[in-house]
Amino acid sequence: MPLELCDFVAALPSIRLKPGAQKRVKSGHPWIFSNEIMFDAAAKTKSPGEIVRIESHDGLYVATACFHPKPIIAGRILSRDPREKIDTAFFINRFQKALGLREAFYPAPYYRLIHAEADGFPGLILDRYEDIVALQMNSAAVEALETPILEALDAVIAPKVVLLRNESAARLQEGLSQTVRFHRGGLSKPVELLENGCVFFADLREGQKTGWFYDQRDNRAFMAHLSQGKTVLDVYSYTGGFAVTAAVAGAEQVISVDRSAPAQALAAQAADRNGVQEKIRFERGDAFAVLEQFGAAKQQFDVVIVDPPAFAKSKKDIQQGQRGYRKLIKRAVPLVKPGGYLFAASCSHYMPLGPFAQQVAGGVTDLHREGRVVLQSGAAPDHPLHPHLPESAYLKAVVMMLD
Secondary structure, rough: OOOOOOOHHOOEEEEEEEOOOOHHHHHHOOEEEEHEEOOOOHOOOOOOOOEEEEEEEOOEEEEEEEEOOOEEEEEEEOOOOOOOOOOOHHHHHHHHHHHHHHHHHHHHHHHHHEEHHHHOOOEEEEEEEEOOOEEEOOOHHHOOOOHHHHHHHHHHHHHHHHEEEEEEEHHHHHHOOEEEEEEEOOOOOOEEEEEEEEEEEEEEOOOOOOEEEEEEHHHHHHHHOOOOEEEEEEEEOOOOOHHHHHHHHHEEEEEEEEEEEHHHHHHHHHHHHHHOOOEEEEOOOOOOHHHHHHHHOOOOOOEEEEEEOOOOOOOHHHHHHHHHHHHHHHHHHHEEEEEEEEEEEEEOOOOOOOOOOOHHHHHHHOOOOOOEEEEEEOOOOOOOOOOOOOOHHOOOEEEEOOO
């Protein structure tokens, strides 16, 4: 027997699916695509992010979702329970579940607290820096639900500072404006954070994304272990996550390369705070140019780390991105000593692990080196995956020991 609709769900406007379209949604996928919907006149006039009742072709309840009539992803599911009201209490429950997961892994409150659909918040990214949070609302769904979401956030962790970095390209696809604003409090300087026993600094207002990349936490620890007593080259170092962690772990000497002066200033500040400023040399410049310069000088290192920005930012960029990764690897390989380690990462949603790993291996082979893969990894546990969105595993990392 179908469950009875609660008053909240019964009062929602309905959106009908095409015949058979409910099967994929009922299998657990969190999205409804525009070609699965019967677009009548009423559906076309819905406001972006409006909460609706999704029904099968014959009128049976399927889910409660946020609807947007224009993008390919037309529906983002909030609940599959017809008795559930979407309000502040609803989001308090989801925040509590997300918090419980992070606290199981991390003793200090520095982590990604909400990772979009995997935590039940469609399109929401929220990073925590103790009592400061930076978030991105990347869909009309969470934009429309901003008030109950922020009320729930207050009820669960009561942050003193709430910064909305609503400036991602994904917002443009949803027809949303790009803005940066404080919902509460303000910041006059970079914030401190703790990771792998080190202190770092993140510029939440001007830095990339939400200021820090917690996703590489475990990969930084892994490479730091391999760096003990070794020489390290960290390219695309940003604010020093890999470089400083390696130095603190006992690396003999580290060279940190990035083209951003503000990012390198924060990395140098972290090096000083952790007492490893004498171990790290900072070089500002284009990654490819610096790699080529080191190659021409026949300089080699025990560990070489390349963690570039996404080379493939859309499906049409995949082939170009693959060429870019191959070129990068071919610049990095000559700098790795025999018996040394190469770490290469891709943060592109559109670059699957298989093709990326092939480019890494191909770049090694092109230069007549041999090696073995000692690690293939992704993001840390505070970046969980929705089981029906494997493509959301955006971060890929490959570590090779080269002969």
